[in-house]
Amino acid sequence: MKFEKSGYHGIILSDYGIGLDSSSPNIELNLISHAHADHVPRDRRVSVITTESTRRFMELRGFRGEIKTLGFLEPLETEQARITLYPAGHILGSAMIYVETDEGNLLYTGDFRTPPSPASEGFQLPQNVDYFITEATFGLPIYKWDSHEVIFEQIRNFASRTLDAGETPIFFGYNQGKAQEIMHALSPLNHPIQIHGAGYPLCQVYSDHGIDLGPYDKYNKDTVADAILVAPSSVQESAMIRNIRNKRIAYCSGWASHESRRQQMIVDELIPLSDHVDFFELLALIKTLQPRHTWVTHSPNPKVILHYLRELGYSASSLDMALKEED
Numbered sequence: 129m130k131f132e133k134s135g136y137h138g139i140i141l142s143d144y145g146i147g148l149d150s151s152s153p154n155i156e157l158n159l160i161s162h163a164h165a166d167h168v169p170r171d172r173r174v175s176v177i178t179t180e181s182t183r184r185f186m187e188l189r190g191f192r193g194e195i196k197t198l199g200f201l202e203p204l205e206t207e208q209a210r211i212t213l214y215p216a217g218h219i220l221g222s223a224m225i226y227v228e229t230d231e232g233n234l235l236y237t238g239d240f241r242t243p244p245s246p247a248s249e250g251f252q253l254p255q256n257v258d259y260f261i262t263e264a265t266f267g268l269p270i271y272k273w274d275s276h277e278v279i280f281e282q283i284r285n286f287a288s289r290t291l292d293a294g295e296t297p298i299f300f301g302y303n304q305g306k307a308q309e310i311m312h313a314l315s316p317l318n319h320p321i322q323i324h325g326a327g328y329p330l331c332q333v334y335s336d337h338g339i340d341l342g343p344y345d346k347y348n349k350d351t352v353a354d355a356i357l358v359a360p361s362s363v364q365e366s367a368m369i370r371n372i373r374n375k376r377i378a379y380c381s382g383w384a385s386h387e388s389r390r391q392q393m394i395v396d397e398l399i400p401l402s403d404h405v406d407f408f409e410l411l412a413l414i415k416t417l418q419p420r421h422t423w424v425t426h427s428p429n430p431k432v433i434l435h436y437l438r439e440l441g442y443s444a445s446s447l448d449m450a451l452k453e454e455d
C-alpha cells in the first residue's frame with residue numbers, strides 16, 4: 129500500500145484521498161487520531177474528522193477549522209475505502225485509524241496505550257491488519273511499565289505521605305491526558321485537587337464522560353497550599369511552585385523511568401506513568417496482529433525494535449519521524 133509522509137506527523141494515502149494526522153488542506157478526508165498538539169493540523173482552517181471528545185479538546189485549544197465527528201466502530205464508507213476508528217487507550221478521545229481497501233487493510237495507531245489508560249475509552253483492535261503503522265516512543269527493551277493499579281497506588285501513597293507530613297503534594301504531568309490520569313488516580317483520597325489553568329477546561333470533557341477526577345478546581349495561589357497541585361513540569365521554575373513553601377514534587381511520565389531525571393527535574397519522586405505502550409506490549413501486539421508489514425515511527429532508536437521484529441520473522445521498517453517528548 130502506497131502512502132507518503134506529510135509534515136511533522138501526517139501520513140497521506142493519496143490514492144484514497146485520506147490523510148492521517150495530516151495538515152494538508154488538499155486532502156478530502158483528514159482523520160485526526162487525538163488532540164495532542166503535535167497530531168492536530170498546524171493550519172487551523174483545515175477540515176478534519178475525529179471523535180467527539182477530540183473535537184471538544186481541539187475546540188477548547190483554539191482549533192477553528194471544520195470538525196466532523198465519527199463514533200468509535202462506526203464505519204465511514206468512501207468509494208474506495210472503509211474507515212473505522214478504534215479506541216487507542218492513550219488519552220480520552222484517542223483513536224487508531226483503520227482503513228480497509230482492496231489492496232489490504234491498514235491500521236495507523238497514532239499514540240496508543242495497552243493496557244489502556246483508565247481515563248480513556250479503552251483499547252480495541254480490528255480483526256484483519258495487513259499493514260501496521262505504529263508509534264514506538266518507548267520502543268526499547270528498557271521500557272516495561274508496571275500496571276496502572278501499581279502506579280496509581282504509588283501516586284496515592286506519595287500524596288498521603290506528603291499531606292501527613294503537613295506539606296503540599298505537587299504532581300508534574302502534561303496538561304492534557306496525563307494530568308487527568310493523575311487526578312483520576314487521586315480521586316479516592318477525596319482531597320481537594322487544583323490543576324494548572326490551561327488544563328482546567330479540559331477536565332470538563334472527562335467529567336462529562338463519567339471519569340471521576342476527584343474534588344478539583346482551578347489553581348488558586350491563595351489556597352493551593354491546602355490542596356494537591358497538578359501542573360505541567362514546565363512550571364517548575366515559576367512562582368506557582370516557588371510560592372508553595374512546604375512541598376514535595378512527583379514527576380509522572382514514562383521518562384520518569386530514568387533515574388537521571390531526579391536531578392534534571394529536581395523532584396522528590398519519579399513515577400513512571402506513561403500513556404504510551406511499552407516495548408513488550410508492542411511486540412505482543414504485533415504477534416497478535418501478524419501484519420504483512422509494520423512501519424515503526426517515533427522510536428528513540430528504530431534499529432532496536434526492527435532487530436527484534438526481524439528476528440521474530442516479521443517484515444518491518446522505519447518510517448522516520450521526529451520523537452517529541454510530550455509524554
Ligand SMILES: [Zn+2]
Nearest residue numbers: 162164218239
Ligand atoms: Zn499523544
